[in-house]
Each structure stands twice: as C-alpha cells, then as structure tokens.
Amino acid sequence: MLKEERYDKILELLDEEMYTSAQNLANRLYVSMPTIRRDLAELDSRGLLIRSHGGAKRLNSEHILMPANHRKSISPNEKRRICKKAASLITEKSVIFIDASTTALNIAEYLTERSLVTVVTNSVKLALTLSTRGIKCYTTGGELQNNSYGFAGSYAEEMISKFNFDFMFFSSHGINDSGMIVDTTSPAENFLRQAVCRLSAKKVFLAVHTKFGQQAQFNLMPLDDVDIVITDKEPPEKMRDILKGKIIVA
Amino acid sequence: MLKEERYDKILELLDEEMYTSAQNLANRLYVSMPTIRRDLAELDSRGLLIRSHGGAKRLNSEHILMPANHRKSISPNEKRRICKKAASLITEKSVIFIDASTTALNIAEYLTERSLVTVVTNSVKLALTLSTRGIKCYTTGGELQNNSYGFAGSYAEEMISKFNFDFMFFSSHGINDSGMIVDTTSPAENFLRQAVCRLSAKKVFLAVHTKFGQQAQFNLMPLDDVDIVITDKEPPEKMRDILKGKIIVA
DNA sequence: TTCCTCCAATGAGCACTTTTGATTGTTTAT
DNA sequence: ATAAACAATCAAAAGTGCTCATTGGAGGAA
Numbered sequence: 124m125l126k127e128e129r130y131d132k133i134l135e136l137l138d139e140e141m142y143t144s145a146q147n148l149a150n151r152l153y154v155s156m157p158t159i160r161r162d163l164a165e166l167d168s169r170g171l172l173i174r175s176h177g178g179a180k181r182l183n184s185e186h187i188l189m190p191a192n193h194r195k196s197i198s199p200n201e202k203r204r205i206c207k208k209a210a211s212l213i214t215e216k217s218v219i220f221i222d223a224s225t226t227a228l229n230i231a232e233y234l235t236e237r238s239l240v241t242v243v244t245n246s247v248k249l250a251l252t253l254s255t256r257g258i259k260c261y262t263t264g265g266e267l268q269n270n271s272y273g274f275a276g277s278y279a280e281e282m283i284s285k286f287n288f289d290f291m292f293f294s295s296h297g298i299n300d301s302g303m304i305v306d307t308t309s310p311a312e313n314f315l316r317q318a319v320c321r322l323s324a325k326k327v328f329l330a331v332h333t334k335f336g337q338q339a340q341f342n343l344m345p346l347d348d349v350d351i352v353i354t355d356k357e358p359p360e361k362m363r364d365i366l367k368g369k370i371i372v373a
Numbered sequence: 374m375l376k377e378e379r380y381d382k383i384l385e386l387l388d389e390e391m392y393t394s395a396q397n398l399a400n401r402l403y404v405s406m407p408t409i410r411r412d413l414a415e416l417d418s419r420g421l422l423i424r425s426h427g428g429a430k431r432l433n434s435e436h437i438l439m440p441a442n443h444r445k446s447i448s449p450n451e452k453r454r455i456c457k458k459a460a461s462l463i464t465e466k467s468v469i470f471i472d473a474s475t476t477a478l479n480i481a482e483y484l485t486e487r488s489l490v491t492v493v494t495n496s497v498k499l500a501l502t503l504s505t506r507g508i509k510c511y512t513t514g515g516e517l518q519n520n521s522y523g524f525a526g527s528y529a530e531e532m533i534s535k536f537n538f539d540f541m542f543f544s545s546h547g548i549n550d551s552g553m554i555v556d557t558t559s560p561a562e563n564f565l566r567q568a569v570c571r572l573s574a575k576k577v578f579l580a581v582h583t584k585f586g587q588q589a590q591f592n593l594m595p596l597d598d599v600d601i602v603i604t605d606k607e608p609p610e611k612m613r614d615i616l617k618g619k620i621i622v623a
Numbered sequence: 624t625t626c627c628t629c630c631a632a633t634g635a636g637c638a639c640t641t642t643t644g645a646t647t648g649t650t651t652a653t
Numbered sequence: 654a655t656a657a658a659c660a661a662t663c664a665a666a667a668g669t670g671c672t673c674a675t676t677g678g679a680g681g682a683a
Binding site: 124125126127128131203232247250251253254255256257259260261262263264265266267269272274276278279282285 | 392394429504511515516524
C-alpha cells in the first residue's frame with residue numbers, strides 16, 4: 124500500500140469516527156505503531172487532523188477551512204465519467220458556466236489550459252481547483268452558501284449578467300417523475316442558476332442515474348428548458364419519453 | 374508504443390484504480406521501472422497525478438483542493454492580538470472590508486453575528502471561515518490569485534465599488550524605511566486594495582512588528598494614507614516620526 | 624522507396640534516500 | 654505508581670535518481 128493511500132484511509136476512518144487511537148489504526152491498516160505515529164504527525168502538520176496523545180481527532184468545522192474535502196463523494200466514478208463526456212462537448216474558445224455541485228466539480232479534471240475556454244463559476248471549490256491547475260477562471264462573488272460552497276445572491280447575479288454563455292453545466296438533487304428538476308439547496312442558489320440559464324445557449328444537466336425519480340422541496344426548472352442530459356445509465360422506463368432526444372449515456 | 378500513448382494508458386489505469394504501484398505499471402505496460410518513474414515524474418509535474426513513494430495516486434477533484442504547501446502562519450499569536458484590537462475598533466452596524474492576508478484572517482475570530490457588521494472581503498479563506506461561523510459576508514468575485522487565496526481583477530473592483538466602507542483592514546509584506554507600504558503580491562491585488570482604500574473612511578493597517586523596515590518590489594500606498602497602524606511591539610526608532618499619532622500597540 | 628544519420632527514449636547498473644518496524648529509554652495520563 | 658504512549662535510534666528492505674550505453678524511430682538525401 125502506498126503511503127498516500129494509507130493517509131487517505133486514516134482520514135476516511137476519522138471521518139466516520141471523530142476520534143481514533145493509534146493502536147486501532149495500526150491494527151486496521153496492518154502497520155506498526157511507529158508508522159502510524161509518523162503518519163499522524165504528518166497529517167497533523169498538513170492540517171488534516173489534530174494529533175492527541177494516544178490517537179487523533181477529526182477536524183471540526185471550526186478548524187477546517189475547506190471542510191469535507193476528504194468526505195467521500197457518492198458514486199465518484201460515475202460522476203467523473205459523466206463529466207468527461209460533458210467536457211468533450213466543450214468547443215474551443217467557448218464561454219462556459221459551471222455551477223457549485225459535487226458532480227460538476229469533476230469537469231475541472233478534463234479542462235486544459237490550452238482549450239482557451241472562459242470558465243465562470245460560483246463554486247469556491249472549482250475556483251480553487253482550477254487555480255491550482257493554472258486554468259484561469261472568473262468566480263462570481265456574493266454570499267457563500269453554507270452547504271454547497273457556492274456563491275449566490277444579487278452580487279453573484281449581477282456578475283454573471285455580464286456574460287453570454289455557450290454552455291451551462293449544472294446538477295441538482297434530482298428530477299421528479301413529472302420531469303421537473305428539483306433541488307434542496309438555498310433559493311438564492313436556484314435564482315442564480317435560473318439567471319445563468321437565461322444567458323446560456325446550451326443547458327447541460329449532469330445527473331447520476333440515482334437522480335431520476337427524486338423529489339425535493341424546490342422546483343428549479345422543467346426538463347424542457349434543458350438541452351442535454353448526461354447520465355451514466357439508461358433512465359427508468361417512465362422517464363424515457365421526457366428525456367427523449369436530449370439524453371446522453373456516458 | 375509512443376510515450377504519450379503510455380502516458381494515457383497510465384492515466385487510464387489510474388482512472389480505475391485510484392492508487393497504483395510503479396511495479397504494477399511496469400508489468401502491465403511492458404517497460405522498465407526507470408521508464409515508469411520518469412513517466413510518473415512527468416505526469417506529476419503536469420499536474421495529472423500525485424506521485425507517491427512506490428507509485429502514484431489519482432488526482433481527484435477532492436484532493437486538488439487542499440493546498441499542498443500548508444505554510445504555517447508566522448507569529449500567529451501576535452497576529453491574533455493585533456486582530457483582537459482591530460476588531461475592538463469596529464462599531465455596530467459598520468461596513469468593513471477585510472483583505473486577503475494571513476494577518477487579517479484572524480479578525481474572523483473576533484466578529485460575532487450580533488454586531489450587525491457588514492463584512493466584505495476578497496479572501497476565500499475568510500469567506501469560508503465566516504460562513505462556517507454563521508456570519509454573513511459578501512465576497513468579491515474575480516480571478517483567484519494563486520498565492521494569497523484572494524480574488525482580484527476588474528470584476529472584484531467593480532463589486533467593491535458598490536460599497537462605502539467605514540473601515541478597511543489590511544496587511545502587506547511590510548513598510549520600508551521611507552514609510553511606504555510595500556508588497557510582493559500580484560499587482561491586481563494591489564489595485565484592488567487601492568480601490569478599496571479610496572472608498573474607506575478609516576484605513577487600518579495591521580502589521581506585526583517584523584514588518585517595519587521591510588522592502589518589496591511593489592509600492593502599495595504611503596503610510597500617510599493610513600489612519601491607524603496596529604502592531605504588537607514598539608516600532609524601531611527611525612520609524613517613530615512617520616507613525617506618530619496613528620500607531621496602536623496591542 | 625531505401626538508406627543513413629541524428630537524437631530522443633529506454634534499460635541496466637550502481638550509489639543513495641526513504642520507508643518501515645524493532646528496540647531503547649523517556650514522557651505522559653490516570 | 655503504573656501502564657500506556659511517546660521520541661529517538663538503528664538496520665533492513667524497498668524505492669529512487671543518476672549515469673551511460675544501447676536502441677529505435679524521425680527526418681533528410683540518394
């Protein structure tokens with residue numbers, strides 16, 4: 124096992140347990156105590172956990188700046204596959220908007236500096252990711268939404284009003300049986316997405332197959348407004364008609 | 374097989390496996406270990422994977438986030454003391470700007486929801502910190518600057534132009550012997566600070582004592598433009614005159 | 624096309640570094 | 654006071670970077 128792999132495993136275990144003893148880690152990862160101690164020291168110095176006598180403690184929201192970055196994303200591989208397909212739609216020099224969702228975040232992997240794309244986003248995470256990859260991107264300002272690490276609000280809306288987008292890539296909580304895209308996030312964020320929608324030539328909805336048939340408290344937009352839906356599996360029978368002509372299975 | 378082809382194969386394998394050993398790659402691609410090592414080094418430097426002793430790790434969206442250089446803040450206690458004092462200047466309902474610097478970041482600790490302050494910042498870190506503390510804040514958008522985790526650029530400048538600030542809190546690389554506040558960060562970020570300066574009633578400069586007598590490549594503004602300087606120790610003799618009347622030792 | 628030259632890419636050998644677990648004596652928590 | 658956890662040190666093993674000779678493909682000339 125690689126060292127980095129062990130580091131990740133330690134953080135994953137801590138994610139579930141809040142506290143863990145060095146002994147416990149040594150047993151579960153089949154390495155000796157000194158090794159675990161060294162690992163914990165290293166992870167502590169990276170600011171990923173808090174070392175304490177006998178073990179370690181998970182960072183809580185007070186200490187962590189970019190929280191939950193080691194929490195496992197659900198079906199990460201499906202999301203990545205979807206995003207790979209999504210990125211392949213992007214033509215050179217196009218202007219694209221990517222929203223703040225764990226799904227759309229993966230597009231970052233498939234963007235390169237060379238493609239001369241103008242990226243606009245309201246996602247803090249995407250901004251940080253692209254920044255470290257050396258890809259220029261414009262981030263909307265505004266008020267940071269607690270659960271999504273996305274900006275929203277009137278400042279964000281004003282900022283995006285300066286653009287005309289070729290593509291808008293977004294995701295949400297799900298699509299209900301009547302073909303309405305629904306979400307649980309803040310209304311402010313939904314307003315923003317609706318505004319971007321009006322400014323975008325092509326609207327691309329990224330949906331892992333589990334999203335079909337989901338219900339949530341807010342209506343974002345009808346599926347009719349979307350041009351392309353990218354998913355990872357054939358949707359259930361009852362949704363075939365609504366999705367006809369716009370679905371791509373990655 | 375071409376080199377680039379092999380690169381792609383490596384990335385494909387990593388796509389499925391998340392972690393892989395150099396040995397494994399060498400076997401599957403029918404090349405020697407040195408070659409695989411060279412490949413991994415190259416791919417790592419291109420930012421397409423993370424090299425780790427014995428192999429490599431896939432770069433997924435979650436891991437890109439954490440800045441690799443977890444530089445520890447220098448003299449954190451002095452900075453906190455300075456920021457505590459800075460926060461005590463803030464009156465209820467005032468509108469304040471806090472810039473992207475490790476020093477000013479500490480103000481977050483001393484802000485409470487109740488004080489009804491409107492906070493505006495170009496710092497991603499501050500935005501995240503305040504957000505987890507439940508304090509509302511407006512973040513400028515713009516282009517993320519690589520080293521400071523701050524936004525800058527014309528969108529940021531336009532955003533702040535909508536405000537009139539009661540206080541501006543900022544820091545920089547230092548003050549040189551002629552009383553000029555100097556910095557090493559991107560010019561874009563300095564333009565932003567200058568713009569905020571013009572919109573602020575009181576300019577408060579936060580300077581750990583080590584900043585006195587420092588030189589750097591960019592001139593930010595003369596000390597004359599600043600109303601208050603907060604530091605943690607009496608400044609050196611030669612700077613007393615310039616600082617007269619505006620210095621507070623926390 | 625075919626041959627030749629050149630240069631980048633590769634693999635082997637070797638010295639060096641990193642990682643790891645065992646052992647030691649010291650520190651810490653209860 | 655006592656047991657657990659710790660840091661420090663060491664040696665073995667694995668992994669690595671370096672140099673250098675060899676290979677094999679790209680590009681130009683016959």
